[in-house]
Amino acid sequence: MAERKLMKGNEALAEGAVRAGCRFFSGYPITPQNEIPEYMSWRLPEVGGTFIQAESEVSAINMLYGASACGARVMTSSSGPGISLKQEGISYTSSAELPIFYANVVRGGPGLGNIAPSQGDYFQSTRGGGHGDYRVLVMAPNSVSEMGNFPRLCYQAAEKYRICAMILADGLLGQMMEPIVFDFEPIDPATLPAKDFALGIQEGRSRRVVRSYDLKPGFMEKHVEKLMHKYAQVEANEVRYESSMTDDAEILIVAYGTASRISKAAMTLARKENIKVGLLRPITVWPFPMQVLNDLASSVKKMLVVEMSAGQMIEDVKLATCGKVEVLLHGRPAGGIPTETEVLQVIKKIR
């Protein structure tokens, strides 16, 4: 466990999922996440798991529905366009309360876009790109180490609440190599408690049904209220964030993922020039760290959201801060990656 290993982000993510007990992966190729299915294609058979390159993205997500309904720890991955195609399926698994895990290694969009790293899928991830009232727990790693260690956390939450959990990464996190230490022992899914919803050979138990619909008047409304109750618990219990030098900060940068690393470097540069900059990095972007940002809104003078998009997370920061503080944006969409000096210049301009 304590072994330190140099890995690519996408491979760390795949290995982390397998260690966390993933035994079923279905997917369809798209750059910049192809290392994930490639890794799974030989790794899963080693542990008795199943890898399927599906006929389409739509097929892949629906196979997840089926495999999850049978109790397996399952996974799919894709990038922007592919994740869009999966939105129907994600809504279905959410409604059927099936725990699934997936990753979006975001590329530049909209459309076919380009294969540069991006954070343009934040709205889709946090607001339910699919139809209906549902939420997905979204973890946003900013290192290869987190790419590898977050899948376990996703499975835990997905199964605890019977929801979808995803990792929102980007092409840079997927492609870069860093040392990783897995912070947990490999999990044998056979040792996990049986899931009381899982289908299979029925032996001396009552019949189980997994479905995402009910036409009985009023049933679905009660069902969604039940879902909302679960989501409220997730919001109460599962918020994660990392704060840096926020105590005396006058300018607070809010950034996640790759943008948070750049922002941290910019913060260091700023501190060298005695500019009091802090950083609040959401680790879960849904549930979003509303309370801590609301608190910080009382102590800082300005907030600067740094995003590799045209401005999406900024809505959550505004919702969190309720007008208490000015919230500014430095956004670079569709493959634009800010540099630390560029962010420093923005800080100097706005302070």
Add this chain to the structure above:
Amino acid sequence: MAERKLMKGNEALAEGAVRAGCRFFSGYPITPQNEIPEYMSWRLPEVGGTFIQAESEVSAINMLYGASACGARVMTSSSGPGISLKQEGISYTSSAELPIFYANVVRGGPGLGNIAPSQGDYFQSTRGGGHGDYRVLVMAPNSVSEMGNFPRLCYQAAEKYRICAMILADGLLGQMMEPIVFDFEPIDPATLPAKDFALGIQEGRSRRVVRSYDLKPGFMEKHVEKLMHKYAQVEANEVRYESSMTDDAEILIVAYGTASRISKAAMTLARKENIKVGLLRPITVWPFPMQVLNDLASSVKKMLVVEMSAGQMIEDVKLATCGKVEVLLHGRPAGGIPTETEVLQVIKKIR
């Protein structure tokens, strides 16, 4: 034109699109919007148009991409699950700057859900269910008359800005019958100005290319900045709303679509009891009437968002009001429809 006709909402929507010049429809059946493709299947041939029942929702949206690229006024329609499947295509047309028009006659979700009316697809509609930075102009009718007259407005905006425009309705608006007077003369698309992006037989002009990607470093970022500039113009020019009795209102209901009709009836009941209730009804939900709500936040005591969902538009109301006023929710998800007396009770409780 001044003829008054009794029509079903879905049929009014279809007829309105044809009158507005729609000559290409591709779709796939799903309740509660099936009257739209059924109507189009015989109506479009009457005007020399083309109706295609596509092989799938994904197929339908991609056929729209093609037909729009050739310069036609095009349309598709579906309900929740089908619209989710179209998210990739919507992102593609947005990136390719193709004007398309579509309608979501929302049913209860998430998942397969039920076929009752709902407003649970607000996030998907306004936050881009697809990937990447893009926006869709979203009109929310609340009568059969608007179902029939909004398609023209959608085409106008879609073509002016080369964006997607949609109608966000629900099963109740689609199924109910009301008299309608079309407020415009039928448009012959042959009389519309030629589109300078439209593909076709190339005669003495330079080659045109329609695409949703570019791999040249930096190109997509500039492209998305251009898109953002367009969206900012849409936000500046295209906001529509209806306000009722807001001047002296102490409690302001914010509601769209079917919920706005119920809310208006509740307002009337409240006024009879001398409770000062007003109603702000967004007609476009993107762009959202931010300014008027911000203004009203200074004059009213409380805002009550009435939604047929677990609470989605409320985020926009909070973003608009910046913490200036308490914003409360009465939400009925997944097919729940509030009654006017029910809303009245809520008003009494919160005032």
Add this chain to the structure above:
Amino acid sequence: MAERKLMKGNEALAEGAVRAGCRFFSGYPITPQNEIPEYMSWRLPEVGGTFIQAESEVSAINMLYGASACGARVMTSSSGPGISLKQEGISYTSSAELPIFYANVVRGGPGLGNIAPSQGDYFQSTRGGGHGDYRVLVMAPNSVSEMGNFPRLCYQAAEKYRICAMILADGLLGQMMEPIVFDFEPIDPATLPAKDFALGIQEGRSRRVVRSYDLKPGFMEKHVEKLMHKYAQVEANEVRYESSMTDDAEILIVAYGTASRISKAAMTLARKENIKVGLLRPITVWPFPMQVLNDLASSVKKMLVVEMSAGQMIEDVKLATCGKVEVLLHGRPAGGIPTETEVLQVIKKIR
């Protein structure tokens, strides 16, 4: 009509279909027949017809089912792999007694094969690659002129018997250019008699149903007996062939399509050397010219089947000749094209 025009075989085929009244084409691209859909894509709109590039070969054939059920003269085209994917649909239209027309511009197979001309799809064409008892009328042109003039014959037979009719060509016939004179005036499908099975708006007539199944015990058997009765009529009435120098022939070459042109040249060479060679060229390969071959089996000494395949039509020649004469094969599969001197050598060897 009497105009002489230089055309590519694929284009002649497409133009011939349009002149014969085709107003609906759905297809999917594959070499070496892409000129057909390309031509249709701009030609059909000129005459008020509809061209659809379908999502798949399966989609294309099923769209034909629908359009034919509505009474249109319809067409699709493909090459080997694509035609294989259509076999289910061909069986369905045959069972539903819908007149459809399609073309197979054969390439080298099996599998993805190559794009060279071939005659390897003879079995599939004449024996029903699809399931169940049904037959397809198969015309085998050997010139650009026939490529252009046979579609009309196909439509006539398809509609007379309510069966499928196809043109079995090959990549060489599709790609080569020759002068063509269309031997019929363009047909306006609006002037054709109404089809009494055609669906559409029901006005003062009883309901019509088009379907390819019936679960009532015994019904399907009677239905297939009815089909068989039709096929027997086709065999009685629709056989076409061309015979050359058969009167005194000692060696009879049997060849169709491109192979028949090469064989004719070889015959000429042989005659110059006083070798009495004749040629029987089936123009329809189903129904196959059984009787004339049976008759010739009494007068010739040997028959030589020349095929651009490993030997498929030879079975029909053997069935026709009932052991009366030795039947030999010169077959060149998967893109092999015999030369006239090569065939001459074979003749010399076997005589």
Add this chain to the structure above:
Amino acid sequence: MAERKLMKGNEALAEGAVRAGCRFFSGYPITPQNEIPEYMSWRLPEVGGTFIQAESEVSAINMLYGASACGARVMTSSSGPGISLKQEGISYTSSAELPIFYANVVRGGPGLGNIAPSQGDYFQSTRGGGHGDYRVLVMAPNSVSEMGNFPRLCYQAAEKYRICAMILADGLLGQMMEPIVFDFEPIDPATLPAKDFALGIQEGRSRRVVRSYDLKPGFMEKHVEKLMHKYAQVEANEVRYESSMTDDAEILIVAYGTASRISKAAMTLARKENIKVGLLRPITVWPFPMQVLNDLASSVKKMLVVEMSAGQMIEDVKLATCGKVEVLLHGRPAGGIPTETEVLQVIKKIR
């Protein structure tokens, strides 16, 4: 092994495949063969195998291509319409020389037809419903016992020659129950010799490529000649048939599958009336027992082909007998099942 068990034909087929080493099944549901995928869905996991309900018939056959290329013993099954959809894939595996095994539990056709037993897919099975020059080894069981024991023979032949091998059954054989004794010990595929074409992790060996095409001029022709050489070997070595009372027969019934059981009963009835009837039952219908039928053509007076189709195998009987004997047909298409007394009447009429 010697255990006697009562099984349904479809289940015997599935169990027989698993015992023969099948470890991968992909399929799509269609009556009357659904017991096969259902059985596989729980049976394969028991032996470490993989069952996939694919997105479509096309998907299922292409997954077989992939799994076979990796060296597994693979299987799919369907009925008429589904097998038609697989024809492209069957042609591809044949060209790629991948050993695959599949079953067609034939229903009444053409089209959607009905779900009664039938033999209407004989042409498709024996003439290559797909494109190009290729052949499939076709075994035609006539009992539950053969349903269970033939898969092993199919795998042996498929792997020996690297071809497709199929079982041509019908709805009656699939649905009826009979005792079965498996005549072979379960085979552990891990003990089978490694396949020298199989893809996988490359360890100290040269790269392998599996493909169904080659664009190098002349290559495909040589490739198909190689295939033809293999098929000639199959014809020389793998013919199987069963003959009953042929020594003194004046009327020879030729029938396979279910029709052969009925014919045998009719033969018994006829013999009781001193009518000298014999039965030749092809067990492989490709390769077809040409020689034995040619021999019998010299000794019998008439041949009667009894088929549950409009007459398809009769072509092979005619090809085998070269006009030496009159060949008559008693055919019952699309779900018609002859009775033994009905066949007896035919015998009496023709003798």
